Amino acid sequence: MIEKKRQIDIPYNFIPKFYQLPILEAFDNGFKNFDIVMHRRSGKDKVCLAILAKAMATRKGAYYYIFPEFNQGRKALWDNIDGDEFRTLKHIPEELWSNVNNHEMKLTIKNGSYLQVIGSNNIDSIVGSNPVGLVYSEWSLQDPKVKGYLEPIIKQNGGFQIFNYTPRGNNHARKFHEIAENDPNWFSIFRTAVDTQEFNSEELEKIRMDYVKQYGSDALFNQEYLCSFDTPVLGAIYLDQVNEADTQKRISTNWQWDKKYPVNTDWDLGFTDPTCIVFSQNIGNDIRIIDYYENVHKDLKHYIELIESKPYKYRGHFLPHDGGNDSFAIGKSTVSLANMIKTQSTPYISMDKFPIDSGIEVVKSFFYRFHFNSLTTQRLIEGLKAYKSEYVAKYETYKSKPVHDWSSHIADALRGLALRTKYPKDVEEGGFEEQEVTKDFIGSEMGEDVLKYVEAEYKI
Numbered sequence: 066m067i068e069k070k071r072q073i074d075i076p077y078n079f080i081p082k083f084y085q086l087p088i089l090e091a092f093d094n095g096f097k098n099f100d101i102v103m104h105r106r107s108g109k110d111k112v113c114l115a116i117l118a119k120a121m122a123t124r125k126g127a128y129y130y131i132f133p134e135f136n137q138g139r140k141a142l143w144d145n146i147d148g149d150e151f152r153t154l155k156h157i158p159e160e161l162w163s164n165v166n167n168h169e170m171k172l173t174i175k176n177g178s179y180l181q182v183i184g185s186n187n188i189d190s191i192v193g194s195n196p197v198g199l200v201y202s203e204w205s206l207q208d209p210k211v212k213g214y215l216e217p218i219i220k221q222n223g224g225f226q227i228f229n230y231t232p233r234g235n236n237h238a239r240k241f242h243e244i245a246e247n248d249p250n251w252f253s254i255f256r257t258a259v260d261t262q263e264f265n266s267e268e269l270e271k272i273r274m275d276y277v278k279q280y281g282s283d284a285l286f287n288q289e290y291l292c293s294f295d296t297p298v299l300g301a302i303y304l305d306q307v308n309e310a311d312t313q314k315r316i317s318t319n320w321q322w323d324k325k326y327p328v329n330t331d332w333d334l335g336f337t338d339p340t341c342i343v344f345s346q347n348i349g350n351d352i353r354i355i356d357y358y359e360n361v362h363k364d365l366k367h368y369i370e371l372i373e374s375k376p377y378k379y380r381g382h383f384l385p386h387d388g389g390n391d392s393f394a395i396g397k398s399t400v401s402l403a404n405m406i407k408t409q410s411t412p413y414i415s416m417d418k419f420p421i422d423s424g425i426e427v428v429k430s431f432f433y434r435f436h437f438n439s440l441t442t443q444r445l446i447e448g449l450k451a452y453k454s455e456y457v458a459k460y461e462t463y464k465s466k467p468v469h470d471w472s473s474h475i476a477d478a479l480r481g482l483a484l485r486t487k488y489p490k491d492v493e494e495g496g497f498e499e500q501e502v503t504k505d506f507i508g509s510e511m512g513e514d515v516l517k518y519v520e521a522e523y524k525i
Contacts, residue, residue, distance in 0.1 A: 076118035077158040078151060084261045085112045091252040092116050092225070100245035100253040101229040105289040107261055109229040110142055111153065113200045116227065118157040121178040126197035126224070128180045133206045133470070135170075135184035141202065143170045143182050185211045186470060189362070197224035204230040205238035208471035209447060232288055234298035235308075236450050242294075258290040300453040300463050302425060303476070306432040307449050316446060320436040322355045323348060327380035330372065331482040333474045334385060335361065340368060341478040343445065344377065352434045352486070357445040359475070383485050385477075419484055421466060428476075428483040448475030 081089055085108060088101060103109050117128050132138035145153040154172065161174040170182035183190055185207045199215060201207060212226075219226050228245075230238055246253040258264055264272065269290065276286035280299075288296035297304055310316050322328070326346045333341040340363065344356035358371060372382070419427075437446060451472035454463040467473055 073158050073160055075122050075158060075161075076115040076156040079111065079115045079118075079156050081112065081115070082108065082261070082263075084256050087254060088112055088252070089116065092119075096252040097219075097223075097225040098245070098248075098251040099225070099227040099229075100242055100251055101227065102242055102253075102255045102292055103229070103231065104256065104258040104261065104263075104292055105231055107256065107258075107263060110145075110200075110202055111147075111156065113202070113227050113229055114142070114153060114156050117180060117198060117200065120198050120225070121157065121174055121180060122161065122176065124197060125177045126222075127194055128178065128198040128200075129191055129194075129196050130180060130182045130200045130202065131185050131188075131207070131211070132182065132202050133184065134186050135182075138182035138184060138202075139170060143167075188214055191215075194218075195222065197222050199224070199226045201226070201228045202230075204228040204241070205233035205236060206230070209237040209241075210444070210471070232292050232294045232296070234288075234296060234301065234304065234450070235294055236298070237447050239294040255292060257292045298451075298453055299456050300468075301450070302452045302454060302467060303428065303432070303449045306429055307446060310432065310435060310437065315435065316437045316439050316442075318438065318440055320353050320355065320438045321440070322346070322377065322438075323353070324378075328355070328375075328377035329380050329482075330382045331478050331485070332382065332384050333478040333481065335474060337362065339471070339474045341474045342368070342372075343478045343482055344375070345482060350434060351436050352431065352482070353436045353438070354442055354445070355438045357442045357475075359444065383481055385481060419488075421480075424480040424484055425467075427487050428480050431483045431486065445475055445479070448472040449479065452476040 084103075088099065089112065091099070101109055101113075114130075117130070121128055130138065130142060132141065142153060147153055157172065157174065157180070161176075162172060163175045164173040165171075171179055172181075173179040181191075185201070188208075188211050196215065196218060199219060201211075216226065218224075228241070232238060242253065242255070245251040246255070258269055272290065273283050273286045276289075277283050284296045285299060287293040307316075323346060326348055329345050329347070331343045331345070333339075335341075339359045339361045341359040342357070343354060344358075346353045346355060356375070360367065372379075439446075448471065451470075452467060452475070453472075454465075454467050456463055467476070
């Protein structure tokens with residue numbers, strides 16, 4: 066008896082809406098780069114998963130669905146059940162599934178392709194892998210640096226990348242969209258709730274009025290449903306100050322390094338989190354921020370060599386009082402870093418004396434003095450724009466501590482600059498006790514490469 070084959074629809078149980086069809090057609094026509102700007106509740110993730118379902122079945126490979134945070138991916142996609150009580154993940158036909166790892170949110174199908182949901186805050190988990198398809202969900206909330214890590218791999222593999230999002234103010238996503246919509250190699254689509262007709266006029270007006278009642282204006286409605294890039298980010302901490310600096314031309318190519326003045330560095334130390342370094346000069350009443358650097362998973366040797374490779378003459382390197390205790394896994398790393406950098410002065414600032422909200426107010430009070438070299442501090446500027454506090458709608462207030470994400474490390478480094486400028490006495494009193502650099506002091510945990518470097522430099 067010949068077994069009758071059953072046809073499997075891919076994607077399963079998915080009927081695209083008229084405004085989603087152009088996206089699917091663009092994929093069928095060979096586009097590899099997608100910029101999808103759509104309003105809240107427009108089914109952005111559904112249409113992206115539909116594309117992944119088809120791609121996984123036709124080309125064996127690794128596919129990643131990237132959210133700002135891992136847990137967000139679990140809620141929005143992996144465990145999501147839509148209004149029709151259908152599990153979103155099952156748009157990939159269940160008959161094709163061969164293995165499901167709920168802990169890692171990894172779905173493998175019978176031809177060997179797999180889909181994994183990850184958070185861009187832990188992008189190191191897939192750096193070094195070989196993806197052929199990527200979806201970035203809520204791109205406007207993600208660290209823009211992530212694209213630079215994975216795009217070369219996608220291009221080399223002839224894969225595709227999809228960025229879907231609703232605007233979040235005048236940040237990196239706006240520039241991204243403006244570039245994509247003018248690039249013939251990109252498929253770019255922009256659809257508001259008016260364009261999609263997902264809601265009739267009465268429904269849309271009710272939604273708008275609900276936002277007005279809850280937030281005091283329709284600004285957030287304009288962002289979420291009319292896709293406005295001009296709506297201030299809810300809870301943005303330094304956005305007004307950055308915009309004012311831009312308007313006043315304090316973010317420009319005019320504020321580059323002046324050889325006549327020494328340079329200071331202010332640090333936020335990390336290892337799995339980024340180490341961020343702000344380079345600045347005090348020129349009259351201006352604080353000229355001439356350079357910025359950050360990296361992750363680098364040892365002390367890397368940062369020492371980076372500092373010494375710059376042409377700058379340094380006055381001081383200002384370190385958080387406890388930032389290195391765990392970050393570099395070498396014990397008193399703040400002290401060792403201070404001793405190992407060649408400079409006249411390497412104090413630290415006791416930032417623990419100042420609550421975060423007090424430090425933020427100090428930064429705001431100093432912002433009129435900040436001048437940014439736009440050629441070298443773009444990453445810093447984007448981080449300051451993105452730095453925010455989370456709004457708790459239930460209590461109609463913001464959490465006391467800012468959101469801990471990629472932007473918070475950048476903001477912490479600038480906060481250190483402002484605090485040690487306003488309270489120089491605390492820097493002097495908080496200065497470390499000079500300690501001789503010895504093999505015992507350095508410790509074996511640093512690794513042989515750093516130890517050899519220090520031995521050569523300091524002739525231990």
